[in-house]
Amino acid sequence: MxxxxxxxxxxxxxxxxxxxxxxxxxxxxxxxxxxxxxxxxxxxxxxxxxxxxxxxxxxxxxxxxxxxxxxxxxxxxxxxxxxxxxxxxxxxxxxLVRRWLWRHRLAFGVLALFALYIISVPALGFRLASLFFLVLAQLALGVRRPRSLAIAAVIAVTFSFGLDWLFRDVFIISLPRGPFS
Missing domain, CATH: 1.10.287 (Helix Hairpins)
Known part of the structure; x- marks a missing residue:
């Protein structure tokens, strides 16, 4: 140089x-x-x-x-x-803005799902809101085959109900319950 x-x-x-x-x-x-x-x-x-x-x-x-x-x-x-x-x-x-928004549509979609999750936790409770969020986020991220869908369902159930159990029974921290809990 x-x-x-x-x-x-x-x-x-x-x-x-x-x-x-x-x-x-x-x-x-x-x-x-x-x-x-x-x-x-x-x-x-x-x-x-x-x-x-x-x-x-x-x-x-x-x-x-x-x-x-x-x-x-x-x-x-x-x-x-x-x-x-x-x-x-x-x-x-x-x-350019339109092309940039299109290129980042997945990130904005997941952010929109997360905003809906935050809004739905008080109404549905932690378990159901987390279950719906995890399933919808994994679908948005491209899970389509039956085996991948089964793994996504296991992950969603484990993290939504498992984390609720962990916080409620192990850490003794109450998470939002919702009307169906």
């Missing part, structure tokens, strides 16, 4: 990316880290309401608030760096 060649710092996600997608990657990182800052700030505020104990002079919310403050600072630093990348790259071609 000659001493005349300019040094260009690239991220691992940009090495294989064409110039069209570099700006889109930077924008995606900005949006993600911005959402994380909002989430962590909300949790930071709620951590202040944790009940205090007479044995902890700082209170039970001090450590979570410290961790969340560090996470907020890290995400803000990443956002500053990504803003520089965003401004230094040219605009992307039309249709």
């Amino acid at each position: 000659s001493s005349q060649a300019p040094l260009q710092q690239t991220r691992s996600s940009d090495r294989g990316a064409d110039p069209d997608t570099r700006r889109a990657n930077a924008l995606a990182h900005l949006v993600l880290n911005g959402a994380l800052v909002v989430l962590f700030a909300t949790l930071f505020v709620h951590a202040g309401a944790l009940p205090s104990s007479m044995w902890e002079p700082l209170g039970s919310g001090s450590f979570p608030r410290l961790v969340l403050a560090v996470l907020i600072m890290i995400n803000l630093g990443i956002m500053v760096q990504e803003w520089r990348h965003y401004r230094s790259n040219t605009a992307a071609a039309p249709g």
